Amino acid sequence: MKFRTIKGTKDILPEETAGWQNVESVIRRVMRNFNYQEIRTPTFEQTGLFARSIGELTDIVSKEMYTFLDRSEESITLRPEGTAATLRAYIQNNLGEQSPLTKVYYIGPMFRQERPQAGRLRQFHQFGAEALGASSPQLDVEMMVLPLEIYKQLGIDHFSLKINSVGCEKCRPAYKQLLQTELRKIFTQLSHDSQVRVEQNPLRVLDSKDKKDRELTAGMPLMNEHLCEECTVHFASVRSLLDALNIPYEVDGRLVRGLDYYTKTAFEITSTALGSQDALAGGGRYDLLVEELGGKQTPGVGFAAGIERLLIVLSKLNENKIASSAPVIFFVGLDETARIWTFLKTNELRRQGTCAEVDYLGRSVKSQMREANRQQAQYVIVVGEQELKTKTAKLKNMHTGEETAVSLEKIEIPS
RNA sequence: GUGGCCAUAGUUCAGUUGGUUAGAACGCCAGGUUGUGGCCCUGGAGGUCGAGGGUUCAAAUCCCUCUGGUCACCCCA
Numbered sequence: 001m002k003f004r005t006i007k008g009t010k011d012i013l014p015e016e017t018a019g020w021q022n023v024e025s026v027i028r029r030v031m032r033n034f035n036y037q038e039i040r041t042p043t044f045e046q047t048g049l050f051a052r053s054i055g056e057l058t059d060i061v062s063k064e065m066y067t068f069l070d071r072s073e074e075s076i077t078l079r080p081e082g083t084a085a086t087l088r089a090y091i092q093n094n095l096g097e098q099s100p101l102t103k104v105y106y107i108g109p110m111f112r113q114e115r116p117q118a119g120r121l122r123q124f125h126q127f128g129a130e131a132l133g134a135s136s137p138q139l140d141v142e143m144m145v146l147p148l149e150i151y152k153q154l155g156i157d158h159f160s161l162k163i164n165s166v167g168c169e170k171c172r173p174a175y176k177q178l179l180q181t182e183l184r185k186i187f188t189q190l191s192h193d194s195q196v197r198v199e200q201n202p203l204r205v206l207d208s209k210d211k212k213d214r215e216l217t218a219g220m221p222l223m224n225e226h227l228c229e230e231c232t233v234h235f236a237s238v239r240s241l242l243d244a245l246n247i248p249y250e251v252d253g254r255l256v257r258g259l260d261y262y263t264k265t266a267f268e269i270t271s272t273a274l275g276s277q278d279a280l281a282g283g284g285r286y287d288l289l290v291e292e293l294g295g296k297q298t299p300g301v302g303f304a305a306g307i308e309r310l311l312i313v314l315s316k317l318n319e320n321k322i323a324s325s326a327p328v329i330f331f332v333g334l335d336e337t338a339r340i341w342t343f344l345k346t347n348e349l350r351r352q353g354t355c356a357e358v359d360y361l362g363r364s365v366k367s368q369m370r371e372a373n374r375q376q377a378q379y380v381i382v383v384g385e386q387e388l389k390t391k392t393a394k395l396k397n398m399h400t401g402e403e404t405a406v407s408l409e410k411i412e413i414p415s
Numbered sequence: 416g417u418g419g420c421c422a423u424a425g426u427u428c429a430g431u432u433g434g435u436u437a438g439a440a441c442g443c444c445a446g447g448u449u450g451u452g453g454c455c456c457u458g459g460a461g462g463u464c465g466a467g468g469g470u471u472c473a474a475a476u477c478c479c480u481c482u483g484g485u486c487a488c489c490c491c492a
Contacts, residue, residue, distance in 0.1 A: 004483080059490050059491075064490080081491095081492085112492090114416095209488090259491095275486080276486085276488085277490090282492070304492060306492030308492080310492090334450060365451060368452090369451050369452040369453095370452055372451095377452095382451065396451075401452090401453090
């Protein structure tokens with residue numbers, strides 16, 4: 001075979017699209033109910049936008065981005081996530097000047113050049129939301145409720161929500177130093193990856209998946225134990241709002257997440273139905289990011305969720321079985337005259353809003369009937385010389401096998 | 416980026432210790448009396464055995480390289 005999809009990319013085939021569309025429509029419906037409006041940004045941006053927002057030292061920026069020079073030698077990157085571009089659009093179009101609070105959602109492909117595995121692709125799809133302009137913990141909670149509600153409406157009830165507070169510019173630096181001092185004491189025993197992080201991003205050491213690192217850092221001070229007054233209150237509000245909404249969650253003091261821009265709240269939703277890539281959604285607050293990207297100081301919160309991973313969970317639970325569309329009526333033409341008539345009639349019905357189909361391959365009656373059956377057509381009308389002469393035909397119900405007379409002038413389909 | 420496993424019809428898989436024209440099921444196509452599907456029956460098409468090299472009288476089968484897939488590490492959606 002000459003051409004294949006690029007490693008880590010996939011065709012979404014006709015038999016799968018009904019399931020995708022169903023998921024997308026639930027996402028859009030829930031977003032609408034929560035009063036979020038869709039935003040669509042380009043799939044590629046200036047490389048600097050991502051480097052600046054996500055963080056130069058993160059894995060995403062340092063080794064996973066699809067970056068290339070375009071013909072004018074500008075460095076371009078295929079978006080690895082949705083927040084950066086959304087905020088860029090927010091700033092560029094002065095959305096903050098038009099209303100004090102902006103609530104938007106997006107849905108579309110993202111790109112990261114990682115080694116593919118279960119639940120991880122190089123082009124994958126995310127949906128997510130951002131609320132810009134308010135620092136209320138209510139919005140932090142809304143960002144958790146949104147994906148949970150979408151999952152619930154799709155029939156998923158088993159997931160776990162982990163939350164943490166990663167502090168702010170006031171309390172994080174002091175904690176960071178404290179943690180670094182502790183980490184340096186056990187430096188030589190840490191895994192290579194963690195050693196690198198001790199200086200660059202010590203909080204991430206606590207989030208290491210390495211078993212030995214976990215044991216070594218077991219008694220270490222946690223960020224959420226060293227929050228400033230403002231962050232403490234904020235975190236407590238988030239928790240009490242979750243309690244009030246009866247949403248089960250777990251405080252995980254080690255949760256940091258891989259993007260540098262989070263402040264205060266960080267959260268993650270995981271599912272045991274997934275393999276080792278078990279994160280279904282993640283998000284958090286980013287009160288410094290808009291300013292970092294050149295906008296006015298604006299607080300914000302958001303989340304992002306993977307659609308492929310959601311579909312994996314749904315298929316494991318045997319949910320989201322959406323039947324693809326089938327013709328309401330299938331015409332069988334017997335001779336050339338009838339074939340032309342059925343083709344024209346099919347077009348007429350289609351334009352009136354009925355899904356109709358004919359045979360285009362010049363097949364036998366038996367074959368045409370088989371085709372109608374294969375396509376799960378609801379009704380079949382066989383048209384030949386006789387039918388065209390009398391202007392009446394038999395409407396066959398393919399489910400019951402029953403045949404009733406219909407006028408070819410005015411085809412009425414029982415509802 | 417590192418590692419394990421895998422690669423045979425459209426699909427899911429068989430294929431003995433290397434040995435004739437590489438099989439099955441499902442799917443697809445066509446028939447089973449003059450113009451009717453589903454079940455059933457009959458027949459048919461469809462494979463450079465991932466690619467390249469090597470060992471051998473002989474390779475789908477053994478060895479090497481590459482490519483692709485998959486899972487895991489790392490990280491994340």
